[in-house]
Amino acid sequence: MLRPRIIPCLLVHDKGLVKTVKFKDPKYVGDPINAVRIFNEKHVDELSVFDIDASVLNREPDYKMIENLAAECRMPLCYGGGVKTAEQAQHIFSLGVEKIAISSAAVNDPMLVSRIAERVGNQSVVVVIDVKKKLLGGYEVYINNGKKGTGKNPFELAKQVQKYGAGEVVINFIDNDGMMKGYDMNLAEKMRESITLPLTVLGGAGSLDDIGQLISQFGIIGASAGSLFVFKGVYKAVLINYPSPEEKDALIKSNFKFN
Structure with a gap:
């Protein structure tokens, strides 16, 4: 039976594990491999690792790092960062990664979703949509670590990547990144209404109560x-x-209505 997933999200910068606030000021918090080993012992549902340098620097994914992470990881692993071609995605998949996340590349070329899905299967293609609130209301998609606005509507983009074969959408609210004040439930609701794909929400969780609230409102969802x-x-x-x-x-049972 499908259940909500609780997913740690790790950011890699200069080969170290970092945490940002609103996508800025990365603070070093340790070694990625060491973090994976600790999460192994804690029976994590799934783990996401994003290399926040690769796309911005326009470089290839760090295949050796990915291979080391996948070899160590005992839970399903999603990797994102620098993936621009179906060939890169297939190579990463061959290293033992279960899901390939694309963000800026999917915004620039939505058909990339289809090409990757043909290589690794729809269920392994995750599209991460980074958004900020607009001054006059609504949300806008940003790329390149939140540095570049695209003018695109995140809900229309999500519908588009669903059509092209994405297996999951991650909606990441930049304004809440690192703030630990709770998820943007309005953003999550609008995205849930827009697509039928599995949805993961990222940005703002500061307590298990925040995760419980997300699960209570949306049921089967990824809380990252x-x-x-x-x-x-x-x-x-x-x-x-x-x-x-x-x-x-206990968290899931108290917030999730089992059918």
Whole structure:
């Protein structure tokens, strides 16, 4: 039976693990491989790793790093960063990664979704849509680590990539990144109404209650977070953490209506 997924999101910058605030000021929080080992012991549902340098610097994915991560990872792994061709995606998939995430490349060339899906299967293609609120209301898609506005509507883009064969959409709210004040439930609701694909929401989770609220409102959904799983306490001490199996089950059972 399908259940909500609770997904740590790790950002890699200069080969180190970092956390950003509103996509800026990356703070070093440790070694990616070490974080994966800790999450292995915590029985994580799924893990997302995004190389935030690759697309901005217009370079190839770091295949050796990906191979090392996949070899260590005992849970489903989603990798994103620098993927611009179906051949790159297929190579990453061959290294043991279960899902390939594309963002800027999908915005620039939505048909890339179809080409990758033909190589690795629809279920393995994840499109990450980074958005900011517009001054006069609504949301806009941004690319290149939130540096470049596109003028595109995220809900129309999501419908387009669904049509082209994406298996999942991640909606990432830049304005809430690292703020730990809760998800933008309005954004999540509008995206849920726009597509029928599996949806993961990222940006703003500061507590398990925030995840519980997301699950309670939307049911089978991916609840992803970065800061929540790498910081602990009001002073944000670096500590890789994740709810215990008992805590996770209690959280889901209290918020998710099983059919």
